[in-house]
Amino acid sequence: MNQQQIRSTPLASRHAMLGARWTTFAGWRMPLQYTGILAEHRAVRQAAALFDLCHMGEVLITGEAALPFLAWSITNDPARLESGQAQYSCLCLPDGGIVDDIVIYRLPRSESLGSLPRWYKRVCRQTDSPEGEASFLVVVNASCREKDLSWWKRLLSNPELAGPDRKDHFSPQPNLIDASDSIALLAVQGPRAEEILRSIASLETPLSELRYFWCDWGRVAGVPALVARTGYTGEDGFELYIDVQEAEAVWDALLAAGSPKGLTPAGLGARDTLRMEMKYALYGNDIDESITPLEAGLGWAVKFQKGLFVGRTALVRQKIEGIKRQLVALVMEDHAIPRRGCPIVYRGKQVGTVTSGGFSPTLERGIALGYVPTSLVPVGTKLEVEIRGETHPARVARAPLVPSHIKR
């Protein structure tokens, strides 16, 4: 990828002022760390941290057919969502391979239209639909944004692409709108996140009553926002979907309000170690089009009972025939640190490959995710990881590897 194609977030100058070290991720120039990954990781586990997630993609799906179309094209069941509720799901190919893993928000109805962000009002105008009308905000991985949109559009125009899971007649056709460039996504994560956000936010429902995987419209530092109690760290926390023009103002206000309470900016380095400790899969590392949700341990996000959906036939067959390999979390038993690509070995034979690996700041040990044959999945199974030509002992561990503190 050449320099012209590398994208920057609206907060790039803030990161530079904070002395960020940079990395390139999914075509975006992103902060890797500010002071250090260990300190930022610990801030999330013990206090709170602020993440710039503006690289993430946001697709709005609206119209009368939005719900049936989504329900058919993803593995989870959005019909179960109440207004203001969120859900994790996979988007699959007809063969069950994962196109992307996504979070869907069924957008809440609003009492006060003046408090809605421009990114939402614009979509309502574009699609000529009254505010609050059956709209879904779908958050997609930065690396999958174009691919997901084109897959959805091809499914609409070419339903036979779904093979045995074909379904026609979405009428009128749902609107698929890529709102990524007008939305800035900031995350505040950690045990003190609620206390910090409460001091500068006002929501239609009190922040303390917003449950895990629910969202509501409100204002943060006076700026209209969709405030969601979601995250990718295993801690309590919030994700804020605001207008891109307001990103710097909200970032500054959060740091000003949160710094006395231990809020620190955190980069993608800590985001990666935090999610590995939770065994949260990262698209492109642990899941991709060659892996099914059942193999990745995401069967809980596949709802066979809901009826026809893309990938259903293949996933049912895999379930009947048996899942041959599964994603496990490993904890090293010595000081070695496994990295992506290291062979996983059992009784002298390679049985898998590390898909994500690194140092767990909480356990102070190497940890890894990787696929192994189903017979080796039970917690406690002794395996080895080959690192620079030498094998090191590891054990299959119960996930999450450190206790999660999300608010159920």
Add this chain to the structure above:
Amino acid sequence: MYPEDLRYSSEHEWVKVEGNKARIGVTHYAQSELGDVVFVDLPSVGDTLVAGQAFAVIESVKSVSDVYAPVSGTVVAVNDRLSDSPELINQSPYEDGWIVEVELSDPSELDNLMTADEYRASVAGEEADGGED
């Protein structure tokens, strides 16, 4: 950041010469690029170092890096404190974070290394290139 009495390699190691012995570590620039160091795979006393070849491995949270021998020699001392406190590489790269001490087998190799001024200039060039990973 780059003491005058040391010699430097283009791979970001430093050498401190005392008689026919040399102490070796990594530079401030190297530790900053690595980020938090969490493990150091050390050689043993008696091992032979060959200039230009890897002799140790430094693991940071995000990556793994070889440490290349700036000079050839036989290892006469190893900084065992790094086993329990690898963060000394970040905190004190030129003092407490030294890695090994060798007996030089070819002192003329020292002429291939940079002075502090030369090294400072070469690092400034790398930083100007963007400092991306």
